[in-house]
Amino acid sequence: MVRLLFAALFSLSVGGVHADEPVSSSCPAFLDHELRKLHSRDNVNLCNMAAGKPMLVVNTASRCGYTGQFEGLEALHRKYQDRGLVVVGFASDDFRQEADTEAEAARVCYKNFGVTFTMIAPGPVTGSDANPVFQHVSGQSQPPRWNFFKYVLDRDGRVVEAFPSRVEPDDPTLVRAVESVL
Incomplete structure (x- = not known):
């Protein structure tokens, strides 16, 4: 690790890597x-599970017309997890369609739809209070306009493409x- 850090610093000092380019062994700040x-x-610290891996980031709600998409997200997770894809769902009530309790939201995710990918506790995904992941993806793309907005990130944490709720x-x-991105 020390050698890797020294090599990265040496590369930065001699111009081999630009300071704004990610060093492959490091974790992007938005995940840390x-x-x-x-x-x-x-x-969970997303650095431990997602640094250097492609990601699918989704804001979710358990009382939304798109809630059935949990099934398809789980299918993507199962199909591509062995190829490195990390799917992370962020429960949010920004659009007033999250369950009244976390227990109910968990029941919808885990029992109703069999979700095994990482789900994050409810929190903001829009505005200045958005969690760091959504601040990052919104800054590179656009903030979610509704629940189940999906962002595909490459291994360096760059948003490759964003998809609105209606895209299954x-x-x-x-x-x-x-x-x-695999």
Whole structure:
């Protein structure tokens, strides 16, 4: 690790890598935060599970007309997890359609739809209070306009493409975007 850090610093000092280019062994700052898992006391630092991996980031709600998309998101997770894809759902009540309790939201995700990908406890995904992940993706693309807005990120944390709520997880354009970052 020390050698890797020294090599990265040396490269920066001699112009081999520009300061604004990601160093592959580092974690992007937007992932380096402790986030509480849905209906749990456990936290997750996305650096530990997603640094250097492609991601599909989605804001979710358990009482929305698009809630059925959990099934398709889980199918994408299962299909591509062995190829490195990390799917992360962020429960949010920004659009007033989240369950009244985390227990109810967890029941919808885990029991009704069999979600096994990481779900983050409810929090803001829009505006100045948005969590760091959504501040990052919104800054590169656009903020979510509704629940189940989807962002495909490459291994360096760059937004490759964003998809509105109406685009289902099995839509060929979304699948192509996911496959392009694997």
